[in-house]
Amino acid sequence: MLISILRGTAALALVVLFAPSMARAENVDNRLLETYQPVTHLDPKEQFRPASVQSFIADADLERLHAGSWTVVDPEPEPGDLPGPDTGTWRLNQDSCTPTRLLGGLACYAAAGADGDGASVVYGRVTRPEGAGAIVLQYWYFYYDNTYSYNYPPDDFIWQAHEGDWEVVNVVLSEGEQPQFVGYSQHCRGQRLDWASDQLARLDTHPIVYVAVGSHANYFSAGSHDIDTRCLPRVAIEFLQQQNLPLPVDHSVDGGEVAGPWEAGGTFTHIRAIEDGHPSWVAFPGFWGELQYVHAPPGTFQFGTSPQGPAYHDVWEDPLGTMADWPPPPPPD
Secondary structure: OHHHHHHHHHHHHHHHHHHHHHHHHHHHHHHHHHHOOOEEEEOOOOOOOOOOHHHHHHOEEEEEEEOOEEEEEEOOOOHHHOOOOOOOOEEEEEOOOOOOOHHHHHHHHHHHHHHOOOOEEEEEEEEOOOOOOEEEEEEEEEEEEEEEEOOOOOOOOOEEEEEEEEEEEEEEEEOOOOEEEEEEEEOOEEEEEEOOOOOOOEEOOEEEEEEOOOOOOEEOOOEEEEOOHHHOOHHHHHHHHHOOOOOOEEEEOOOOOEEEOHHHOOEEEEEEEOEOOEOHHHHOOOEOOOEEEEEEOOEEEEEEEOOEOHHHOHHHHOHHHHHOOOOOOOOOO
């Protein structure tokens, strides 16, 4: 009994000793995330704002792949009850819409997203890669749906669609908390710029991000942007060449919703902290949506899956190494 009491006293002493330093570290991280929170500029044609995952999960069935077929395991999943790693192959399937419909089911997803639309949200993560002498601030944005249209304004000619979309903006600081560079995700890769670059638009300490309609790729300026051909399937490139059509581009026309910190003067975006395994949905290994589809004359074809969550992206696992391979944007005309 005495030994148990002593052990309990020692454990309490450790909590009392380390709790203040843990609180200080959390306060520092929150301050950094708020100081460098990006300002997002959406395209006027964009139908989704960065959202909380709760609404999407509430609209989805939790399904497991078994014997080559997807089976509903939970028709009403909760964010805190999603399965973790090494438990099978899973997906969250938004059960009232499908990306096989007109323009990837955009109207259905927009209606479903608007029905559960809450506050504008970004998921903030602070990581200090060992031995790198750097602090990486990551701002993860979740969109209810991804429907890229070849034409602008969007139409049903050629499109690519999948449920759920994760994008990230990175701000890299020195150990002394001085900003060094930023990295914006774009499709399978991204672009980076030094903090001091004239091409980096900022509102004081807040980098400005121009979000491409449908794809939600992040850019340093408004306008039309070439998509890195390494992110385009070879079959898609060959098809467009055979049809004498130019390669696809992203469109991020200015004039839509502006969101971010209070200073931006638009929609306030709440920062919700995430880290490895916390909240528990971060560790969910499944796909955030059903299958991905591509539409082009003469029909609609299944092509891949919806994306996995933040913790399963290379830029989460190795942010500095991943961004080292991201080029700067082309110089302005």
